[in-house]
Amino acid sequence: MSTVSMTVNGEAVCGEVESRTLLVQFLRENLGLTGTHVGCDTSQCGACVIHVNGKSVKSCTMLAIQADGADVTTIEGLANEAGLHPMQQAFMDNHGLQCGFCTPGMVMSALDIVNRNGHELDESTVRKELEGNICRCTGYHNIVKAVQAGAKAMGGS
Amino acid sequence: MYEFNYRKVDSVAAAVEAMQQAEDGKFVAGGQTMLPTMKHRLASPSDLIDLGGVAELTGISVENENLIVGAMTTHAAVAASAEVQQAIPALARLAGNIGDPAVRNRGTLGGSIANHDPAADYPAAVIALGATVQTSKRAIPAEEFFTGMFETALKDDEIVTSVSFPLPEAAAYMKFENPASRYAIVGVFVAKTGGEVRVGVTGATACAHRGFRLEAALGGELDAGGIDAVELPVEQMNSDIHASAEYRAHLVKVMTKRAVEACQ
The missing domain is CATH 1.10.150.120 ([2Fe-2S]-binding domain)
Incomplete structure (x- = not known):
């Protein structure tokens, strides 16, 4: 197990992950951010797209450990108190x-x-x-x- | 996916050392093929050595009439590069049509050619442009690099560091793509460099290759008039649910004609 830390939707987070933990698993299972979905296992469907350091990536095709230190934005990070994005x-x-x-x-x-x-x-x-x-x-x-x-x-x- | 040792390195030398220490290691570049392959348990390396932090492997420059692209340069970076668009616009367009935007933000030139999927786009360009693949050990001419389906001349502890593309007088890539995966059912890259016209073919057979019969029909000219008469070895063509061998042989000629016309 390794410790990863990153910024997710403006908040500093950290967690214990296996090497094989996918970024989408870390978001959904460790952080409870279930807005990011998994629709396939072939990197084709795009239900898991998030932004890492400002660029779109398929979070099912990146390891959580590869996002160590990164700035991550998910669907949960878009709306604010004023309403929807x-x-x-x-x-x-x-x-x-x-x-x-x-x-x-x-x-x-x-x-x-x-x-x-x-x-x-x-x-x-x-x-x-x-x-x-x-x-x-x-x-x-x-x-x-x-x-x-x-x-x-x-x-x- | 089976568990593995994750090794993050910051230099080519450290990556090679990590590989030599690993029981059954693999390098990972952008991971857009490696990680799905591991998820499906088609690969289960003991160690995954991540080249993502090796700064010396990224970058684009033009030196001595060659466009040099670092191995870890992403498809998105190649597609958006003003230098590539100026030097070899066909290569920028090719990179901009690999996969989809999110895949292009992670996938890399070095990863693509080291993996050598028989339907990948870059191998056709590397071959037709007569590029040289620079590795951690040596310089490999394009024609000697791709040796078979998912096989290259690379040794287990050898890393692609950059690819050097001689600047062509004209070049174009035409792909008949699978609409779901965007992989090439057939892709043909035509380049005229130093008065010679070369044809690189991907997707059609087990291995990206030079289209010598097509080149002979072109005779060094960007004139597709003789392509229809070329007889291609149908028995060597891939045949699957996407396209039969006969259809692929047909597509090779159609894509060649379109690429030649796009060069003009």
Whole structure:
């Protein structure tokens, strides 16, 4: 067992992990942050996407020990006392989810898209950039609309 | 995933030493193939030696008409690099179409070529551009590096440190991708360098390779007129649920033509 420490959603945390403990397991099982989901074991579905040092990663394909010292943001870190993050609100307003399982990863990937591509996103950009996130309910149309609307709202805030 | 000893190192020398001490060690670069492989228990190393903290393995530079990319440079960094976009734009585009954005933030050039998945993108570029793979021991020409499915010329304690790509006059990569995994069902990289046109093929067979028959049909020119008449050895093509051997042979020629046209 090794001790890892990192910043998660602005708070310093630490815990005991095996070498093989995945970052997503550490978040869910040690820290109780169950908003980050596991939808596959092949790194394809994107339900586990979080930000590590400001970049999107699949937390099922990174060891907890590799995030030692890192700055981590999960879906739980987005909303504040004033309400939902504009991207979360956009998913709600545009009916960008049905069962909701993929939604945390979708939102975290959406924020990464905005970070790299700005606030005015065309549909084809969003669709290409969401290649690593799979939704089995919606058919993606409303997710794409939500990402575009959320990006715009973030620019205005 | 079975438990293992995790070894974080900060230099190539320390990584090599850790490997020599390990019973059955593996290096991990970005881990985007290594970790899923371990999760599925297809690999169970005694020690995992993490190259993620080795600063000397990252970076991009242009020196003496060569683009040099450090082995631990991520696909995202290559895709976004102004230097790569200027020097070999086809390589930046290739990197920007590997996997998906989150995978590109972790996956690396060195990890990709050391793993040598037969459907990976980078091997086609390394071969067609006539690159040289620099390791902790030696310099290996691209054509001698990829030796078989998931096999390379690397020794167990040898680490890819960088890849040196001679700057081409023209280059393009065309991939017919699996829409779920984004791996190449067939990918063809065409490059004209120093008056010679080379073709690198991935996804089609067990091993990324030079398309000598295609190169002969091109005859050193970026003119795809003779490609249709090329006869490819269908019996050597991969055949799986994604594409039959016959279809892959067809795709190799189609992707070659598209890449040649994109070079113009």
